[in-house]
Amino acid sequence: MANTSSRTLRLLSLLQNHRYWPGDELAERLGVSPRTLRRDVGRLRELGYPVQAQRGVDGGYQLAAGAALPPLLVDDQEAVALAVGLQLAVQGSGAGQQGAIAEAAARALAKVTLVMPPRLRRQVEAVAAMTESATWQGAGTEAIAPEVLARIALACRDSERIRFGYTAAGGQRSARQAEPHRLVALDRRWYLVAYDLDRQDWRTFRLDRIGPVAGSAVPGGAARPPGRVPASAAVEATGVRFRARDIPGGDAAEFVRRNIRGLPAASDVVAIVEAGGGPVRKKIGQWASVTDLGPGRCEVRMTPPEDSDWPIIALGITGADFRVVSPPEVAAGVRAWAGRLARAARSGESPPGPQPA
Amino acid sequence: MANTSSRTLRLLSLLQNHRYWPGDELAERLGVSPRTLRRDVGRLRELGYPVQAQRGVDGGYQLAAGAALPPLLVDDQEAVALAVGLQLAVQGSGAGQQGAIAEAAARALAKVTLVMPPRLRRQVEAVAAMTESATWQGAGTEAIAPEVLARIALACRDSERIRFGYTAAGGQRSARQAEPHRLVALDRRWYLVAYDLDRQDWRTFRLDRIGPVAGSAVPGGAARPPGRVPASAAVEATGVRFRARDIPGGDAAEFVRRNIRGLPAASDVVAIVEAGGGPVRKKIGQWASVTDLGPGRCEVRMTPPEDSDWPIIALGITGADFRVVSPPEVAAGVRAWAGRLARAARSGESPPGPQPA
DNA sequence: CCATTGCGGCCAGTTTCTGTCCGCAATAGG
DNA sequence: CCTATTGCGGACAGAAACTGGCCGCAATGG
Numbered sequence: 152m153a154n155t156s157s158r159t160l161r162l163l164s165l166l167q168n169h170r171y172w173p174g175d176e177l178a179e180r181l182g183v184s185p186r187t188l189r190r191d192v193g194r195l196r197e198l199g200y201p202v203q204a205q206r207g208v209d210g211g212y213q214l215a216a217g218a219a220l221p222p223l224l225v226d227d228q229e230a231v232a233l234a235v236g237l238q239l240a241v242q243g244s245g246a247g248q249q250g251a252i253a254e255a256a257a258r259a260l261a262k263v264t265l266v267m268p269p270r271l272r273r274q275v276e277a278v279a280a281m282t283e284s285a286t287w288q289g290a291g292t293e294a295i296a297p298e299v300l301a302r303i304a305l306a307c308r309d310s311e312r313i314r315f316g317y318t319a320a321g322g323q324r325s326a327r328q329a330e331p332h333r334l335v336a337l338d339r340r341w342y343l344v345a346y347d348l349d350r351q352d353w354r355t356f357r358l359d360r361i362g363p364v365a366g367s368a369v370p371g372g373a374a375r376p377p378g379r380v381p382a383s384a385a386v387e388a389t390g391v392r393f394r395a396r397d398i399p400g401g402d403a404a405e406f407v408r409r410n411i412r413g414l415p416a417a418s419d420v421v422a423i424v425e426a427g428g429g430p431v432r433k434k435i436g437q438w439a440s441v442t443d444l445g446p447g448r449c450e451v452r453m454t455p456p457e458d459s460d461w462p463i464i465a466l467g468i469t470g471a472d473f474r475v476v477s478p479p480e481v482a483a484g485v486r487a488w489a490g491r492l493a494r495a496a497r498s499g500e501s502p503p504g505p506q507p508a
Numbered sequence: 509m510a511n512t513s514s515r516t517l518r519l520l521s522l523l524q525n526h527r528y529w530p531g532d533e534l535a536e537r538l539g540v541s542p543r544t545l546r547r548d549v550g551r552l553r554e555l556g557y558p559v560q561a562q563r564g565v566d567g568g569y570q571l572a573a574g575a576a577l578p579p580l581l582v583d584d585q586e587a588v589a590l591a592v593g594l595q596l597a598v599q600g601s602g603a604g605q606q607g608a609i610a611e612a613a614a615r616a617l618a619k620v621t622l623v624m625p626p627r628l629r630r631q632v633e634a635v636a637a638m639t640e641s642a643t644w645q646g647a648g649t650e651a652i653a654p655e656v657l658a659r660i661a662l663a664c665r666d667s668e669r670i671r672f673g674y675t676a677a678g679g680q681r682s683a684r685q686a687e688p689h690r691l692v693a694l695d696r697r698w699y700l701v702a703y704d705l706d707r708q709d710w711r712t713f714r715l716d717r718i719g720p721v722a723g724s725a726v727p728g729g730a731a732r733p734p735g736r737v738p739a740s741a742a743v744e745a746t747g748v749r750f751r752a753r754d755i756p757g758g759d760a761a762e763f764v765r766r767n768i769r770g771l772p773a774a775s776d777v778v779a780i781v782e783a784g785g786g787p788v789r790k791k792i793g794q795w796a797s798v799t800d801l802g803p804g805r806c807e808v809r810m811t812p813p814e815d816s817d818w819p820i821i822a823l824g825i826t827g828a829d830f831r832v833v834s835p836p837e838v839a840a841g842v843r844a845w846a847g848r849l850a851r852a853a854r855s856g857e858s859p860p861g862p863q864p865a
Numbered sequence: 866c867c868a869t870t871g872c873g874g875c876c877a878g879t880t881t882c883t884g885t886c887c888g889c890a891a892t893a894g895g
Numbered sequence: 896c897c898t899a900t901t902g903c904g905g906a907c908a909g910a911a912a913c914t915g916g917c918c919g920c921a922a923t924g925g
Binding site (some may be wrong): 154155156157159160163167168169170171194197198200214215216217218219220221222223224225226227228229230231232233235236237238239240241251252253254255256258259262263265266267268269271272278305308309311392460463464466467468470471472473474475482485486487488489491492493494495496498 | 511512513514516517520521524525526527528551554555557571572573574575576577578579580581582584585586587588589590592593594595596597598608609610611612613615616619620622623624625626628629635662665666668749817820821823824825827828829830831832839842843844845846848849850851852853855
């Protein structure tokens with residue numbers, strides 16, 4: 152309380168929470184003399200946080216943008232908003248070149264949730280539960296539990312072995328133990344690059360295929376360092392730390408790209424849209440890669456979550472005619488939508504009232 | 509550098525960036541003796557940040573969740589991700605009871621952008637430009653420039669008069685000068701509760717109707733406190749501070765609700781969906797209020813941005829038949845979609861190749 | 866049983882911090 | 896032009912803190 156560093160922090164907080172303070176008031180709030188306040192301000196400036204001052208009548212201090220970001224002092228609500236926003240960013244903005252952002256968001260999310268008081272974490276979960284289904288619409292959502300992502304991000308950061316269940320492309324579930332190295336966001340999917348300890352080799356895992364460990368093979372009261380999170384969920388931090396290895400090729404994203412190239416991209420959606428590539432790209436470039444096929448026609452390719460209506464929506468908002476090349480499921484979905492919308496359109500024509508036979 | 513408080517901050521940063529440090533390494537990094545490190549840790553604990561320690565071989569320190577959120581020390585990328593995520597939260601999650609979250613997000617966003625170095629701000633703008641159109645799909649976007657929102661949030665926080673252009677419901681543009689008091693997120697819209705200095709009364713302004721000031725009525729080199737942002741945009745901070753008044757009724761959200769009730773909610777979309785309220789609510793409860801109309805039927809009411817395809821999409825993903833009650837524009841939109849999708853469905857049936865006449 | 870690692874008391878020397886007093890420099894208003 | 900206000904920073908003395916070194920103790924795992 153009477154501490155100097157704590158006071159400096161409190162000063163920073165005040166300056167972040169209200170941009171314009173007369174010096175006297177600041178001094179009073181901090182319980183020090185104005186001279187000491189000036190010294191504190193000087194200290195902040197030395198630390199690189201530019202506190203601007205206005206002299207003369209009605210003068211005061213205010214915090215400006217500097218070269219580095221000062222420690223962020225947020226209140227509870229803001230912290231919740233932060234976490235929610237980061238979850239949105241993590242789930243939603245993985246597209247295109249934004250992979251880097253998504254990864255940073257994952258890191259930040261891990262950081263925040265780690266230090267967030269439990270009561271706030273509960274709030275975040277509550278809000279996320281409300282919003283979750285919304286970001287990735289459609290029923291069979293492949294959305295990743297934010298908590299899985301956060302835990303893996305933490306394990307990567309801290310070089311801690313993890314154990315998890317994985318459903319391979321074929322459908323077989325198995326328990327894995329691995330050294331997680333990097334999270335990579337690619338094409339709206341999350342991948343973990345890890346050294347698989349059972350296979351003794353590098354692997355990439357799709358996060359949406361990670362689930363609870365099959366047989367929670369932890370013998371009774373075995374060695375578990377206190378303070379570790381128990382196997383409450385899909386991913387288990389073992390508490391065993393490892394030394395980082397070099398990822399083959401050096402670049403994690405490149406490694407993922409190579410690996411998933413080889414796999415059958417069966418779920419890709421391909422469609423021909425009767426409109427110029429430019430406008431289409433502008434409207435749905437977020438989710439799809441668009442290739443021009445001459446004037447007024449282009450090819451759209453997406454990798455949406457399975458079983459979702461997303462590709463239909465994307466094609467719909469292009470506002471142009473289109474043709475689904477593959478897969479048949481999406482074409483079937485289009486037929487279903489067409490039927491429903493046609494009935495809706497017809498019902499709208501007739502005057503309101505009970506549907507005529 | 510050699511400062512105690514700076515060192516404490518650095519320690520906090522280390523603990524946030526990597527969860528498990530042997531004491532000796534921490535001491536070495538901070539350039540102090542282990543004894544002093546222990547004292548620093550004690551200081552952090554006194555400040556309320558629970559640093560857990562493991563004794564014995566392979567022991568170390570780690571930061572755990574405490575009662576209060578410690579100052580967040582984020583790197584550049586994380587800061588960008590933070591800002592992007594907050595913008596998403598601000599634009600997207602305004603629905604239902606989440607208004608409070610959205611407002612907190614706006615506050616946090618203002619806070620972050622204010623102290624963010626310009627280079628990072630540019631990055632955020634770049635990313636936002638890519639993502640913007642995506643959140644609120646559809647053409648006639650009513651999305652609010654994040655910068656407008658941030659600036660108004662700041663002005664509210666700092667009790668600073670603002671000047672802006674406003675397009676009234678009728679369509680007339682006018683220049684306003686007001687004392688901004690609160691931002692309110694309601695029904696996926698943002699409102700500003702402010703005391704209008706020209707009208708000498710309280711008003712609510714829809715943020716999406718705020719635009720650049722008509723005649724940037726600032727005479728040449730007139731008095732402008734240095735450090736103020738110039739009239740670079742839709743909202744201008746005058747630099748004049750004011751004393752807060754009491755909002756009539758005390759509650760800003762309530763005030764907004766009263767005021768907009770009176771206005772014609774012409775753009776409301778109403779539809780009847782042939783499905784139970786429960787499932788429908790689960791699928792689109794984010795964007796619409798759902799009222800049960802007996803088993804297997806419910807009414808859906810939305811207030812989407814004008815001219816967007818959003819209501820059609822929402823109704824489509826319910827997966828049920830429906831009927832658009834109003835407005836006619838949406839019904840027309842449904843017909844257009846139905847036509848396009850029907851053609852797409854038909855083209856899918858025939859083997860690929862040039863469309864048969 | 867032992868090595869490792871964190872804990873915290875004690876102490877002496879040093880550093881830093883604080884409040885007070887001072888003159889100076891901007892700034893806005895009369 | 897003058898004045899009140901407000902921030903700036905030097906000087907100084909006393910008080911407070913910080914630091915490193917030393918110690919014995921307590922967990923912890925092998």
